[in-house]
Amino acid sequence: MPTHSTQTAATPGNVYLVGAGPGAPDLLTVRALRLLESCDLVLHDDLVPDEVLALAGPQAEIVSVGKRCGKPRITQQGIHELMIEGARANRSVVRLKSGDPLVFGRAGEELAALREASVPFEIVPGVTAAFAAGAALGLPLTDRTSASKLIFATGHHASSKDPAPVFEGAIPQDATLILYMPGRDMERLAQELRDGGLPPDTPCCAISHAATPEQNYVSCRLHELEHLTPGTAPVLLLVGRAMEPMIAGPGNSLEA
Amino acid sequence: MPTHSTQTAATPGNVYLVGAGPGAPDLLTVRALRLLESCDLVLHDDLVPDEVLALAGPQAEIVSVGKRCGKPRITQQGIHELMIEGARANRSVVRLKSGDPLVFGRAGEELAALREASVPFEIVPGVTAAFAAGAALGLPLTDRTSASKLIFATGHHASSKDPAPVFEGAIPQDATLILYMPGRDMERLAQELRDGGLPPDTPCCAISHAATPEQNYVSCRLHELEHLTPGTAPVLLLVGRAMEPMIAGPGNSLEA
Known part of the structure; x- marks a missing residue:
């Protein structure tokens, strides 16, 4: 089971699977915004627009893990490794997916990898x-x-x-x-x-x-x-x- | 068609059909929060919890238009009248529905009434x-x-x-x-x-x-x-x- 924190700042060592919503920055949830503002590392899909990424705090490293757009392809396994390495380095990691993170986004594989690695995680739903x-x-x-x-x-x-x-x-x-x-x-x-x-x-x-x-x-x-x-x-x-x-x-x- | 304002404060004379999300106050969208904070009148369903209503600004009148819980029943027509009267009195009206406002919520009837009355409206999606x-x-x-x-x-x-x-x-x-x-x-x-x-x-x-x-x-x-x-x-x-x-x-x- 995921953790159920009620705090709004990202906790070091945790991974947050966060829905970025449909595109407009003010259609993120308040919880997603707080996590973006306070996390250390953002791993985002290609479909997340720059206006949303701009909400991350100045401390945050922002890494695209999109698999398209002519960039060197990152594997699904590579995404898992980045999440787990980040958490084990005691950073707070936001894995940012467009829309809701559990819908058509291969979240199952990412959650299984986090469970396997015993990395604590939380899922933040979004507007699809x-x-x-x-x-x-x-x-x-x-x-x-x-x-x-x-x-x-x-x-x-x-x-x-x-x-x-x-x-x-x-x-x-x-x-x-x-x-x-x-x-x-x-x-x-x-x-x-x-x-x-x-x-x-x-x-x-x-x-x-x-x-x-x-x-x-x-x-x-x-x-x-x-x-x-x-x-x-x-x-x-x-x-x-x-x-x-x-x-x-x-x-x-x-x-x- | 609804209006597509990019401003975040509620405009007098407008009705906003807003998704309150699934219950947790920080699972509202940022846009929904800004509208709640700035509007004059909130018309909400029974399923919207007090913790969410508490986000409304001190200027806001908060009216339950839920149809259950032993209160005198308000008709669907009655809800339409409250929305339209509020907007015509140049108040900004948030019609707050749990989850997403367009899913299983009779939004079609409310939108038709607003169109019929030529009241400008906007729909703010939510987390279902x-x-x-x-x-x-x-x-x-x-x-x-x-x-x-x-x-x-x-x-x-x-x-x-x-x-x-x-x-x-x-x-x-x-x-x-x-x-x-x-x-x-x-x-x-x-x-x-x-x-x-x-x-x-x-x-x-x-x-x-x-x-x-x-x-x-x-x-x-x-x-x-x-x-x-x-x-x-x-x-x-x-x-x-x-x-x-x-x-x-x-x-x-x-x-x-």
């Missing part, structure tokens, strides 16, 4: 991008009449060599489906959603850089999805009746 | 209870091998006179199912989950008051779920392979 997207669009993600469920999935596998479908079997039609990292292959994705039984007029909205000044979105119905061109990453694709106002509204265009 | 529960348990809610999806649903209908099942059709087995307000009828719920095709040994964990000092949990396998007695509301039921460590661990008891 889907909620920021709903807030930005002004649309509830659930609705008593048309969207009684939320389904978070990832399209990440769509770019791998042996791709698994995003969804196997029927997709509930009374749900808002939120696809993290949907990839660029909208034709394939549209086919999977149709194969899952979603009607061709199901509204879809791709939002890019939710909750940041660069935020933009495009929307269409499912039968047009293969022609949709989302904006640059990070992108979320929202699918379901709750997105109906995006089709009628000013966002009805196919390119970001 | 599910993420606080995962953080408290130290368990990732998704996992690359066993839990590629998250499904948020509500068991709220289970207590109504004409109850709809929580889930119709097959429940994906590679998902973590998170049930908000699961109710007390575990026998019925267990039957629905079995009818959805979940194996009898699927791990289940009911967590009560996640992310607060009163937090407690009980866990079991699906074939024992009818005997599970969750703690007091608010309760979340988490179901799926990602909860496996809760069965092996110290939380393996059937009563909170």
Whole structure:
């Protein structure tokens, strides 16, 4: 089990898995902010923007452990080693992940490594991008009449060599489906959603850089999805009746 | 569309639909805290704890618009009127909902009323209870091998006179199912989950008051779920392979 400190300053020798929220610096939690301000070492993913990293205190060493953007690739094992070495050197370590740290972020492997090494840790939840997207669009993600469920999935596998479908079997039609990292292959994705039984007029909205000044979105119905061109990453694709106002509204265009 | 202010103080005449997070005062976002500190009127649900309301500034009038706890019932329409009257009296209004304001909270009706009345509004996302529960348990809610999806649903209908099942059709087995307000009828719920095709040994964990000092949990396998007695509301039921460590661990008891 993680520790449950109620103190707000980072404790030397501890690792904090912290959600950085969707991008805007003031959408961090107060707890996350206090830890960033007081920690010795920040290990962050690529998707965490500079404006958030700027909240770290002057004492903090800030290290990108992102695996993209042309930098020398760091392995998952390498991230584990940096966390554990930092804690064993009696530094307080913030492992900063965009959104919430437990959602689509390989946190399980990092937690297992910390447990294995007997390094005390704490998890600080965050605002996930889907909620920021709903807030930005002004649309509830659930609705008593048309969207009684939320389904978070990832399209990440769509770019791998042996791709698994995003969804196997029927997709509930009374749900808002939120696809993290949907990839660029909208034709394939549209086919999977149709194969899952979603009607061709199901509204879809791709939002890019939710909750940041660069935020933009495009929307269409499912039968047009293969022609949709989302904006640059990070992108979320929202699918379901709750997105109906995006089709009628000013966002009805196919390119970001 | 909502407004997108980047200022942190509440603007007179505006309504802010704000997520209060899962309960701990420092799990509010920084933006939510600034709005609470500066607003004139707070309209809050019952589930928002006193420790969070205590963050409001001394100028703020604080009004419970909860619909339970033996108080005279306020209608949904009554909540709309309080928001609109407050804004028209040039007060800044924070409509404070536990967790995220767009998830299972009838936000759609409140947003429609504000749009109808031409009252400017902004939505501030929050940390939902599910993420606080995962953080408290130290368990990732998704996992690359066993839990590629998250499904948020509500068991709220289970207590109504004409109850709809929580889930119709097959429940994906590679998902973590998170049930908000699961109710007390575990026998019925267990039957629905079995009818959805979940194996009898699927791990289940009911967590009560996640992310607060009163937090407690009980866990079991699906074939024992009818005997599970969750703690007091608010309760979340988490179901799926990602909860496996809760069965092996110290939380393996059937009563909170």
